[in-house]
Amino acid sequence: MTNYGLVIDQERCIGCQTCAVTCKQENNVPMGQFWNRVLTEGGDHIDTPEGSYPEDGETGNLDMQYQPTACQHCENAPCVKVCPVNATYTRDDGIVEIDYDKCIGCRYCMAACPYNARVFNWDEPEHRPDDGTGDVAERPQGVVEKCTFCSHRVDEGLDPACVVNCPADARIFGDLDDDSSTVSEYVANYNTEQLLEEKGTDPNTYYVQGEMTPGRTWTSDDLESELDDDPSAESVSADDAAGDEPVPHVPAEAGGGDD
Ligand code: SF4
Ligand code: SF4
Numbered sequence: 715m716t717n718y719g720l721v722i723d724q725e726r727c728i729g730c731q732t733c734a735v736t737c738k739q740e741n742n743v744p745m746g747q748f749w750n751r752v753l754t755e756g757g758d759h760i761d762t763p764e765g766s767y768p769e770d771g772e773t774g775n776l777d778m779q780y781q782p783t784a785c786q787h788c789e790n791a792p793c794v795k796v797c798p799v800n801a802t803y804t805r806d807d808g809i810v811e812i813d814y815d816k817c818i819g820c821r822y823c824m825a826a827c828p829y830n831a832r833v834f835n836w837d838e839p840e841h842r843p844d845d846g847t848g849d850v851a852e853r854p855q856g857v858v859e860k861c862t863f864c865s866h867r868v869d870e871g872l873d874p875a876c877v878v879n880c881p882a883d884a885r886i887f888g889d890l891d892d893d894s895s896t897v898s899e900y901v902a903n904y905n906t907e908q909l910l911e912e913k914g915t916d917p918n919t920y921y922v923q924g925e926m927t928p929g930r931t932w933t934s935d936d937l938e939s940e941l942d943d944d945p946s947a948e949s950v951s952a953d954d955a956a957g958d959e960p961v962p963h964v965p966a967e968a969g970g971g972d973d
Contacts, residue, residue, distance in 0.1 A: 717789075717808040718863055719890035719918035720877070721900045722782055725926040726884035729754070729761065729780035733876035733885065737784070740848035740864060740875035744839035749831075749861040750784040750876060779923070782876075782885075784861035785810060785831040786909060786917030793823035793832070808890070808918055809863045817857040824858060828913050832860045848875070863887070883929040890918060900927060 729752055737743060737750040756763045756778030763778035787810050793802050794810065801816035802823050824832045838855045850866055853859045864874035872878070877885040888897030900906065904927055906920040 715806065715891055716889050717891040717918065718868065718887065719787070719808065719897055719901075719920065720863070720874075721886040721897050721904075721906065721920045721922060721927075723884045723886070723900075723904075723922040723927045724755075724779045724781060725922060725924070726882045726929070727752075727780040727782060728882050728884075730881060732879050732881060733782055736875045736879040737861065740867075741850045741862070742841060742848050742852050743859075744835065744841055744852070746840075747833045747835075747859070749833070749859070750782060753781045753783050755779040755781050781921070783829060783831070783909070784876075784919075785827075785863075786829055786915065786919040787861075787863060788915035788917045790914055790916045792826040792828070792913075792915060796822040796826040798822065805865070807868075809865050809868070810860075811862055811865060812858060812860065814853050814857050814859070819856040819858065821858060828910050828915065829917075832858050834858050886927075886930075896930075 731752050734748055734750045734752050738748065741749060743749050754760045754762060761778075763776040765775040765777050766772075767776065768774035787808060789804075789808070791802075791804060791810050794804055797803075798820060799816050799818055801813045801818070802810065803813065804810050819834065821834055824834060835853060835855050835857055839852055841852060848866075864872075864876075867874060873887045874885075877887045886897050886900055888895040890898055890901065892898055893902075900922065901920050904922045905924050906922050908915075908917045908920060
């Protein structure tokens with residue numbers, strides 16, 4: 715059975731916030747709300763390292779990583795368990811979703827989620843531009859909302875918008891139940907961690923630390939390390955082949971996920 719998951723390579727992430735912004739655009743997320751936040755692991759403030767600066771000929775030990783954080787799509791999701799009206803549920807493909815018609819705004823799920831992944835529409839949601847740019851209906855006042863892994867895109871065989879638009883290729887999406895999928899190979903071959911593993915939520919989102927994973931080429935899912943030729947040369951030839959037509963980053967015919 716399909717079980718969608720995401721790998722985020724913290725060695726690749728440059729903290730550009732593109733995933734956070736593209737998520738808002740794609741999902742019509744209201745002003746003041748974020749489904750996807752890029753946190754800083756380091757000092758006390760965003761974009762601030764911990765440690766000491768080099769002084770008096772010493773090398774210093776500054777350290778900082780970015781941690782993009784959204785709904786982790788937990789297999790053992792506490793938000794699903796506490797919802798008194800079954801508005802929060804897990805799809806057969808592992809994506810945790812909310813039925814906004816059922817949601818009564820009790821916010822039990824927000825209290826239960828250890829990742830602070832959910833937001834509540836206290837007021838009538840405000841959108842800029844008014845209609846948003848994604849094909850996702852806005853949610854009303856008084857409901858909880860969160861990341862859906864862009865299920866509207868996944869259902870069309872496309873990757874989530876944050877995965878497609880990450881300029882550092884730090885996000886990999888696919889079927890965790892398929893051992894040959896790219897996302898499964900990343901989990902198997904790299905030092906991946908789940909956030910707050912001790913909570914027993916078993917997230918479907920994994921973080922890579924300590925070793926930068928190979929990037930993928932612009933026009934396919936091949937990894938750079940699997941290519942005979944320089945990927946930049948391949949991009950040029952793809953441009954030529956397409957003429958004036960834009961080349962999609964994620965082919966429409968590719969099954970949900972990048973593999
Ligand atoms: S778009 Fe990619 S590089 Fe930029 S913050 Fe998000 S994960 Fe990091
Ligand atoms: S991250 Fe939070 S909202 Fe998402 S499935 Fe886990 S408990 Fe639920």
